[in-house]
Every structure is written in structure tokens, then in C-alpha cells.
Amino acid sequence: MFKSIPLAATLILSSSSAIASVASPDWGTCVANLQQTAKSEGLSQQTIDTTLANVRYVARVIELDNKQPEFSSSFESYFTKRVTDWRVQQGRKLYIKHKELLQSLAKEYGVPPQYLLAFWGLETNFGSYKGKMSVLNSLATLACDPRRSQYFTTELMQALKLKEQYGFDEKKMVGSWAGAMGHTQFMPSAYAKYAVDGDGDGKADLWNSTDDALSSAAHFLQNLGWKRDERWGREVTLPKNFSYAYLGRAEAQTLTKWAELGLTLTNGRALSTPDMTAALYLPSGHTGPAFLGYDNFNVIMKWNRSTFYAIAVGHLADRINGAAGLNVKPPKMPSLSRARVKELQNQLNTLGFDVGKPDGILGSKSLKGLQAFQKDNGLVADGYPSEVTFKALGVK
Template sequence: MKLLTNIITLAVLIMLGIMSQSTAAKGALSEEGFAEYVVNLKTEAIANGFSEALVNKSFAKVTFHKRAVKADRSQPENIETLDTYLPKRVPKWKVDKARALYKEHQVLLNQIGEQYQVQPRFIVALWGLETNFGQYTGGYNVISALATLAYEGRRETFFKKQLMAALTILAEGHISNDNMKGSWAGAMGQNQFMPTSFLSYAVDGDGDGKKDIWQNQADVFASMANYLRKVGWDDEFTWGRQVKLPENFDYNLAIPKNTGNRQNWLKAWAKTEKTLAQWQALGVRRSDGTNLPSVDIKAALVLPDDKNGRVYLAYDNYKSLMHWNLSYYFVSSVGHLSDHIKFPPIK
């Protein structure tokens, strides 16, 4: 009987795979096409084991978000440099606010930092850069946003996976559908977790039985810390430091600016990392020209811009931040804000 059930389920999923070559893939997007696509999504969700009641309730108010499609298709090209980007992403008012909120939540942050072995200043920095300390979390219904982007078709497999993960979150009772708000891309809550990241890293920080990254500060902070810890964070070290290179430096020793994806980036890291003593011998110095720290730790050389831009020696924690967001600019922003939160700032 179980074998027959599995065969029927497989047949349904194959049929839905064929049907999912939606109107979006065949031609222009439309409200009618979206409505048809949602019917197929609901059938597929039920075939995946979600109850009909949950699926109907979750999709009851689903709408097609043209703005989400427009935003996904018109991501801005990178025309910044770190010298222009950092002052906008880490302005003085944000540093001041970060320090004030660090003090306000210090007891909770210290407790979570000790539990997960992550320095609280990095939690606050991520919080500040993801959602301006919880102020801008996005107003899109997550089911609607994910269904819209799956229907759009360019990254259908990815967004359908996120949609099924979002249904799992609803089924587990962590949040109601009406309150499950996020960005146009489906990133949720004060730490902007995609649904699959929520399932992997979100935790119940205060023991109330729910993982609420939208309103519960203990859950927000603990989930951030748990994420970093699970991807290899080491609280004995910082993220990296800006450095100066000698004349005629061999730039083949640095990680290439464009590696394509996370896997290739990690391979490049493994090929180029050296001990601080080795970088010191190659003429690399702190940004003020003094010697590198005498610490037994490996680092890779990162050039977010071109050879004339800023240069960083990145420690293993840098890799953890790149797992969060594979962006030199984002990681540099988190690092610099965290350094400013620590008083006095790290030299």
C-alpha cells in the first residue's frame, strides 16, 4: 500500500513538473496565469504532505506582486567602491544607534553570546545592516512573494523550495500567515532569513515554544548567533583587518574578485590562505604601516575592488559572514560596524 502511495505521489509531482512550465515561461505574466499557477502550487504542496486545510488557509489571500518581479529583474549593478559604499552603509548615526542598542540589550546579548560563543557586537552589526535594527523588515506576505517569484520562472526551483519551507514554518506554528511578512524576495523578520535558513538556523531563544524572528528579540539574537556558530564562527578572533601591500606585490596571492559562486570562492580561499607570519614576510602590514599581530592564525587576502582599492586580511570568521551573504561589501560593512561598536574601535 505504501509503495502504491509513493508511486501515485511521484506521478502527481511529475505531472506538476510538466504543468509548472507556466504562463510566465511561455509568455507575458498575467493575473490569470498566476491564478492558474497557484492552483498547481497548492496541489503540489498537498502532494508533498501538507494538509489541505493549511494549504488553503496559507494561500487564501495570495496575490500577484508585480513589484517583486520588477525588483528581482532590476537588481542594481555594482557601481560603488568600498570608499563610497561604507560611509553610506555605516554612517555615524548608525554607529551611535548600534552602541546605544548594544547597551540597552546588553544582558540578553551577553547571555546569548556566551551560549553560542559569538561576540555580541557582530549580532548587533548584522541586525543593524539587515533591517536597521528591526525597523525595516519588509511588508510583503511571504507566501505571496515566493509564489510570485516562482511563477515568474527564472528561478522557479529555488523559490518553490522556499515556498515549501515557508509552509513548514506555518505548519509548525511559529507565526501566522497574516504576520509572516518579509522582503519582496521572501527574506523574513529582523534578521532576514529565507525560509530554508529559518528551518536550518532559527532557534527558540526564550523557551516559549516558538521561533519568532519577527517580534521576539531573544529569538532574533539567538537565531543570528546560532547561524554564525553553525557555519564555523570562532569567538576567539575577529573578522579581519584592513592592510597595506608592498610595492610590486604579487596579486596572484589574493582571492580573485569574481569567483562565480560560494564553492569556487572557498576553493580560492583554501589555495591562497597563509599564516600571519607568512603574510608579514611577504611585506603585508597593518593599514597604519605597523607589523601584523603575532598570532598563530591563518588569513586570506581579499580585494573587494581593484588593486587600487582597499585590501583586507580575512580570518575564518570572514568566511562565516560570506556564508550569510556572499558579498565583499556586505561583509566589510558588518566588520566595520562591529569594530565601531567595540569601544575603543579596533586598530
């Protein structure tokens, strides 16, 4: 799973040749290169001299980039911290408060109120915490880090353009460690492309206007492909002796196929089988809850490339809309460090189960390789790196 730059992590980067990777580890050299890039991107000399020339390196940003919760937390830890009774109740209260706006947005963009509220709740606790880090310092720091330099260089240039366009004070341009901004944590490229003026004051202000932020979120989701009148997915029950042959987005099946394989609703009733496809996700392995993710699940993943995040958004939306909690509670599991997952990947490759270059992230190729190893060794082939599987692989 990749996380994750909140919002717009999958936007196509600028094709401009001026957006180049900053490879030098020297901060001064890097900032000088960024200034040249800014000049070639048409930014004013005043912005370059008074703003970009004064950015500061923030070591904490790199530390947080390497410790994202979707990389290390167990699903139980991640989910229970985010889908809380308080957020459910607060979401319901805010639906009443913003009912007219939310219903208008649903009509215009096709995104039901509960989803907009769920994104808002997960991103900034309904606007109560929008981040305190300098967006420009964070983006400059990440632009000068070789891991994703090109992406963050593009975002930094766009943030500077937004500053010029709207007259934002750089001291008030605060957000997450990754440079995400406002109530719904838009990256600068998403801000530029999808932010709308929801309150009619002539400016799209995602920090200070709830109307602007919710309207922009609905506009963004519509453009990502949100399907009107379809849900995100749902928790399901697997039959006994399930083969786990089809797991993850790459193995999506029709709902008719899932029904034939014995999946049911959590109340035991049969799945409805409209002409839709869905992928099966087991974020805690076979001992935890099982979920089918529909097309709108994939849209949520475009907002944030984390299955944990997508499930949390979907379920929080359901709860805000009156649904009960999960039928199967996520089991407590130890956290997975990237170093340990990388060791697991190395061992799988050594044993002939090709999972690609070890990166410490459990993507689809790692899932398939792990499933093959589990099957060959008489383990439940759910693709989940349980302690039993670690032990069988000889990974401590």
C-alpha cells in the same frame, strides 16, 4: 559576487522529489503546480485552499531581484550607506540595553555581541524596518520565475509549514522582496532549522521578539562554523609594487605568507602571524582599502554571499566595539550594471581570457581572467574593472 538572499542562501535545498522547478511562465498554471507540490509536501488542504490558492504575483519582486545593490553599487556607495555613525552609536546603545542577553549568547554560542549587533543593524536597522512585502506573495512570485524557481519553491513550502506550525497570520508574515523575515531576516528554511525561543514563551517569533531574533542569529552563526575568539578580518596596508598575485578566497594564504609579502597593519606595525589563513580583498581595486578576510569572514559570506556585505558587517562590528573608521576611504566609483559587466566578460572570452558563461556577476573566474588581461596589457593587475580597464577592453 552572489547575493543574495539574506540568510540561508547557501542552505542545502530539500532533497524531496516533490520540490521541482516551475518552468511555466503562466501564473495560474504555476500556482496550480505549487498547490500540487504543497499537497505532496504534507501541507493541509485548508492551507492550500485558503492561503496558497490566493497568492498574488508581484512584478516589483522580479525588478528588485534584478537590481540587487551588491550587483550594481560601487563599494563606496554600498559601504558608506551601511556603515554609518548613527549605526555605530545605535549599536553601542543597544549593547548596553541588551548586555546581559548578548554576553550570555557569546558564552553559549561563541559569537561576540558586536557581530550580532552588526548583523541586526545591516539587516533591519536594528529592527526598525523589517520589510512590508507579503512573504508568501514574494516567494510565490520568485518560485514562478525560472531563474531560481527550485530554491524559492522550497522556501515557499517551508514558509507555509511555518505558518501551520506557529499559527502565523499570513497578513502579518511580511518581510523583504526575497521572503526574508524578522529582525535578522531569516529565510524560511533557516527559520525552521535555526530559530530558537530566546525569551521562553514557547514560540520562536523573529518578528516580535528581539531575544528570539538575536538568540537565533547566534545559533545560526555557530552552526555555520563561527570560530570562537577569532575576528572577522581587518583592513591592511599593501607594500609598494605589490604583485596582486593572490586575490580572493581561492588564493588564501597563511598570515605568515602575507607578512612575508609585505602586508602590514594600517598603523605600519607587522601583522601578527598565528596559525591562520586569510584571503585578500580589494573591493575598490588598488586605489581603495585592502582587507584580509579570515575564516569568520567566510562564515559571514554564508549568511550573504557578498564580499561587500561581509566587509560591512565586520567593520561595523569593529566600530561598535570601539575601533576607528577605515584608514583608506573607498574612492568614488561609477556603478557597474550587470549588462556592462556581461559585456566585459564577453570581451574577455573573445580575447581568449576564459571567464566562463557571461552572467554580469564578477566572480572568482572573472577576477582571474581580468587580472590576466590587465597583466598582459601593462595595467595594475588588481582584478578590478576600472574605467581604464573598460577602455582597454573596448567596452563603453
